[in-house]
Amino acid sequence: MTHGSRFEGKRIIVTGGGSGIGQAVVLRLVAEGGVVLAVDVNGAGLDETLRLAQVAAGHGGRALALSASVADEVAVKAMVANFVAAEGGLDTLVNMAGILRSSHTTETSLEAFNEILAINLGSTFLCCREALPHLEASGGSIVNAASTSAFFGHPYMSAYSASKGAIAALTYALSWEYAKRGVRVNAVAPGGIGTAMTASAAANFPEGVDMSLFMHLARGDYQFGQPEQVAGVVAMLASADGAFMSGEIVRIDGGVHA
Ligand SMILES: NC(=O)c1ccc[n+]([C@@H]2O[C@H](COP(=O)([O-])OP(=O)(O)OC[C@H]3O[C@@H](n4cnc5c(N)ncnc54)[C@H](O)[C@@H]3O)[C@@H](O)[C@H]2O)c1
Known part of the structure; x- marks a missing residue:
C-alpha cells in the first residue's frame, strides 16, 4: 500500500x-x-522497529529509538527534552505503551493494581504533561490508547479496565483544557487486536477464553484486528485530516461492541 506525506517534517x-x-x-x-522517536522498555523490539522502519520510510521519514520506561518521571522528562533539543520541537505524541495482566479481582494485590495504573495511566499523564508545552508551541496533537474495556465490561481485567477508563477521562479533560490553545487530544479504543499483548493474555489466563467466547457470541465470525488497522486511525487523528477532531475516542473493534 502506498501512503501520503501527511507527516513530512513532523516530529513525533x-x-x-x-x-x-x-x-x-x-x-x-x-x-x-x-521523524519518529520510538520509545519502549523492549530493546529487541525497538531494534526490529528500526529495521522495519528503514524499509517503510518515505517522504524523508526516519525512525529513532530510545530504550526507557515511560512510567519513570525522570526518564520521561529527559525523553521529551532531548528529542525537542535534537529535532527543534514536537508535533505529535502517541501514547501506546501499556500492559495487560488478567486476574480474578479478589486475587489482585493492591501492588499489582497500582502497577498497571502506573504504567498505563501514569505514563500517559507524564508524557502528556511534559509534551504539552511543546505541542502548544507547534499546534500539535496527542493520541492516547484507551480500549473498549474503558466502556464495556471485560471480565478479569478490572485494573486494566480502570486504567483505560481513566485514560479516556484524561483525554476528555486535556482536550477541553487545551481547546483554546491549539492542541488536539484524542484517543483510540481498540478491541481485540492481534498483538503480543492479546496472545500472552490468552496464554497466561485461560479464563480469558470467556472473553473470546463473548466476542464470538456477539459476532460469530469475529477475528482479531490487525495493528495496522489501528495505526491508520491514529495517523488520521494526528494528521490534518483530523483537524476538526478533539476529545474524540474512536472505537476500533470490528463492530463487536456496536
Ligand atoms: N491489542 C489489543 O487488543 C488492545 C486493545 C485495546 C487497547 N490496547 C492498547 O494498545 C496499546 C498497545 O498494545 P499492544 O496490543 O500493541 O501491546 P504490545 O504488548 O504488543 O505493545 C505494548 C508495548 O508497550 C511497551 N511497554 C510496556 N510498559 C512500558 C513502559 N513502562 N515503558 C515503555 N514501554 C512500555 C511494551 O514493552 C510493548 O512493547 C496498549 O496501551 C494497550 O493497552 C490494545
Missing part, C-alpha cells in the same frame, strides 16, 4: 513503539514522512 514521539500497535504506528508515520 510514539511510546510502546517496540511492539504491536505502537510499532505499526511508528511504521505508518515514518512512511508518511515523520
